Amino acid sequence: MLARIAWRNVWRNKARSGVVIGSMIVGIWALAFGGGFMQSFLTGYIQSAIQHEISNGQIHHPEFDKDQNIKYSIHNPEKILTYLSQQKSVKKICERSIVNGMISSSRQATGVKIVGVDPEEEAQVTQLGSLVADGEYFPHVSHPVLIGEKLAEKLKVKAKSKVVLTFQDVHGNITAGRFRVAGILHAASLVINESSAFVLREDINQLLGIPDAVHEIAYTTTVGTDDLALSNQLTKMFPDEKTESWQELSPSLVFMQEWMGAILKILIVIIMLALAFGIINTMLMAVLERIRELGVLMALGMKRSRVFTMIMIETIFLSLVGGPLGLLAGYATVSYLGEKGIDLSNYSKGLEAIGYENILYPSLGLTDYSQIVIGVLITALLASIYPAWKAIQYDPVEAIHSL
Amino acid sequence: MATLIQATEVSKVYHKTTVPVNALNGVTLRIEEGEFTAIVGPSGCGKTTLLNILGGLDHPTQGKVEIDGTDITTMKDSDLIDFRLHTIGFVFQAYNLIPVLTAKENIEFIMLLQKKSKKEREIRAIELLTRMGMVDKANQRPGELSGGQQQRVAVARALASNPRFILADEPTANLDSTSASNLLDLMAEINREQKATFVFSTHDQRVMDKARRLVTLRDGAIISDITR
Numbered sequence: 001m002l003a004r005i006a007w008r009n010v011w012r013n014k015a016r017s018g019v020v021i022g023s024m025i026v027g028i029w030a031l032a033f034g035g036g037f038m039q040s041f042l043t044g045y046i047q048s049a050i051q052h053e054i055s056n057g058q059i060h061h062p063e064f065d066k067d068q069n070i071k072y073s074i075h076n077p078e079k080i081l082t083y084l085s086q087q088k089s090v091k092k093i094c095e096r097s098i099v100n101g102m103i104s105s106s107r108q109a110t111g112v113k114i115v116g117v118d119p120e121e122e123a124q125v126t127q128l129g130s131l132v133a134d135g136e137y138f139p140h141v142s143h144p145v146l147i148g149e150k151l152a153e154k155l156k157v158k159a160k161s162k163v164v165l166t167f168q169d170v171h172g173n174i175t176a177g178r179f180r181v182a183g184i185l186h187a188a189s190l191v192i193n194e195s196s197a198f199v200l201r202e203d204i205n206q207l208l209g210i211p212d213a214v215h216e217i218a219y220t221t222t223v224g225t226d227d228l229a230l231s232n233q234l235t236k237m238f239p240d241e242k243t244e245s246w247q248e249l250s251p252s253l254v255f256m257q258e259w260m261g262a263i264l265k266i267l268i269v270i271i272m273l274a275l276a277f278g279i280i281n282t283m284l285m286a287v288l289e290r291i292r293e294l295g296v297l298m299a300l301g302m303k304r305s306r307v308f309t310m311i312m313i314e315t316i317f318l319s320l321v322g323g324p325l326g327l328l329a330g331y332a333t334v335s336y337l338g339e340k341g342i343d344l345s346n347y348s349k350g351l352e353a354i355g356y357e358n359i360l361y362p363s364l365g366l367t368d369y370s371q372i373v374i375g376v377l378i379t380a381l382l383a384s385i386y387p388a389w390k391a392i393q394y395d396p397v398e399a400i401h402s403l
Numbered sequence: 404m405a406t407l408i409q410a411t412e413v414s415k416v417y418h419k420t421t422v423p424v425n426a427l428n429g430v431t432l433r434i435e436e437g438e439f440t441a442i443v444g445p446s447g448c449g450k451t452t453l454l455n456i457l458g459g460l461d462h463p464t465q466g467k468v469e470i471d472g473t474d475i476t477t478m479k480d481s482d483l484i485d486f487r488l489h490t491i492g493f494v495f496q497a498y499n500l501i502p503v504l505t506a507k508e509n510i511e512f513i514m515l516l517q518k519k520s521k522k523e524r525e526i527r528a529i530e531l532l533t534r535m536g537m538v539d540k541a542n543q544r545p546g547e548l549s550g551g552q553q554q555r556v557a558v559a560r561a562l563a564s565n566p567r568f569i570l571a572d573e574p575t576a577n578l579d580s581t582s583a584s585n586l587l588d589l590m591a592e593i594n595r596e597q598k599a600t601f602v603f604s605t606h607d608q609r610v611m612d613k614a615r616r617l618v619t620l621r622d623g624a625i626i627s628d629i630t631r
């Protein structure tokens with residue numbers, strides 16, 4: 001009966017309850033949408049970094065990180081490659097030779113990271129081929145090189161222009177090689193766009209004087225792999241090398257993940273606060289307008305605790321109506337946009353410059369949804385405490401005679 | 404007849420205003436089982452204050468009130484709530500009924516608070532509505548009833564809890580004279596049939612005429628007490 005009274009009281013002032021239910025719907029929808037949007041922003045960013053740049057993990061000589069000296073090549077790459085290819089969670093593997101040097105055109109010269117790759121392997125691991133905007137991906141020409149748009153602009157070169165790469169070989173002698181710009185890369189990543197030059201590994205190794213050297217092994221993993229655990233396992237297997245997962249390679253990604261998480265939490269708190277004030281306001285009005293009635297109930301012999309409970313139940317009913325509707329709206333929006341994607345290309349000049357993808361696919365997990373539901377329920381409960389408490393502050397006599 | 408209510412030297416002083424108000428000045432009053440008593444007097448003489456104190460809704464500044472020999476003036480508020488629920492039926496001037504409940508549900512509600520079974524509640528509610536001539540309005544909400552009909556439901560509800568007595572503070576104040584007199588006739592009938600004790604206050608001369616005992620207050624003191 002208490003529940004029946006509460007339920008009917010909810011609908012006593014339809015407009016007012018409607019406003020609260022409406023704001024609940026909007027709040028939950030905003031949370032779901034905001035959460036999904038940020039999630040996609042984040043995964044998009046991380047995925048793009050993993051897919052095009054750092055991969056899920058990389059292996060180096062332990063000293064290589066420090067000064068990228070070419071003498072620090074991986075001790076036994078064959079053994080590692082064989083082991084990696086036997087791992088179920090490892091999808092694709094590639095080897096690279098890396099040397100820092102200079103790239104110069106007839107007009108300009110600038111520092112560059114020269115990366116020697118196996119075109120087929122590289123295409124599978126980093127989709128390097130897909131970034132070619134102009135020209136071709138390692139065509140059959142002698143000494144091809146791929147560079148980013150920004151770098152090309154700086155050097156004032158186009159596809160088919162000639163450039164010279166200069167660097168120290170294994171003996172410390174300055175060596176230079178003539179290369180032909182085979183393709184220009186259009187990448188979100190700053191590193192690729194501004195300061196990398198991709199060449200054939202055999203070309204660079206020959207110039208370096210170390211034909212079999214491998215400075216970097218990168219690998220991708222299947223969906224759902226615990227990359228951190230895998231890199232730890234590899235470190236144990238090959239203690240002479242340094243294996244790092246993407247989290248270790250790029251702590252800024254992890255930081256970003258945490259940062260986004262914090263922003264989402266702030267967003268949640270703000271929306272919940274707004275919701276809480278809406279509920280408090282409405283329920284307080286509902287209580288104050290019924291003071292006489294509540295006074296009669298208490299005079300008749302209804303315990304204060306019951307009056308309190310009744311007001312709480314009213315709030316819970318409000319949120320039980322608003323909650324699922326908001327959730328449904330949020331779910332529908334996120335699912336729809338998750339299928340269709342949000343095209344940000346109108347705004348993406350800036351986004352792409354800092355490494356974002358153009359089209360976002362919002363998604364939210366079950367835990368996110370349940371967190372939202374629990375959050376809203378707790379907010380509703382907390383927000384109903386004050387009005388319910390207010391309801392029982394009056395003496396029956398006072399209440400009955402109040403205006 | 405056994406003594407039901409015994410008020411002894413009851414005084415009430417309100418300190419809410421700058422000048423203390425002596426709403427009741429040493430009222431001593433005995434009410435026996437089966438009485439049909441009206442408390443009358445000019446506005447501000449202390450009728451409501453007296454009824455509130457007799458009903459355990461308010462505490463006297465001095466004196467004591469015993470109901471069936473139990474002193475209720477020393478009871479804790481939380482115990483008083485239970486005491487009221489089981490011992491006293493209330494009818495107020497207005498806003499008696501829960502607006503979102505039907506007439507029948509309003510009557511059942513008080514029995515629900517008393518933890519009576521669903522079946523018992525239903526039977527008694529219908530029985531009382533029939534007695535009050537309101538059974539055809541059982542499923543209407545208060546808003547759909549006239550003032551007189553609402554007060555009849557309120558009396559039915561007061562009876563539903565099987566109280567020792569019923570307190571009604573100006574139950575007819577918001578009613579036209581025909582409805583007022585009908586309500587009083589009904590109350591008087593129930594008083595005779597069921598030996599239910601009624602104590603009510605009123606301004607209305609026609610309502611006073613139906614009382615068997617007339618207690619008149621002036622300035623918080625009893626100035627006359629006539630039983631007819």
Ligand SMILES: Nc1ncnc2c1ncn2[C@@H]1O[C@H](COP(=O)(O)OP(=O)(O)OP(=O)(O)O)[C@@H](O)[C@H]1O
Nearest residue numbers: 417419420424426445446447448449450451452453
């Ligand atoms: N809560 C209160 N605070 C302060 N003074 C009060 C309070 N309630 C009543 N009084 C005063 O006590 C006196 C008695 O009031 P009471 O309401 O008992 O009179 P009444 O006989 O019921 O009057 P009425 O016929 O107008 O209902 C009045 O002077 C009134 O102003």
Ligand SMILES: [Mg+2]
Nearest residue numbers: 450451452572
């Ligand atoms: Mg009065």
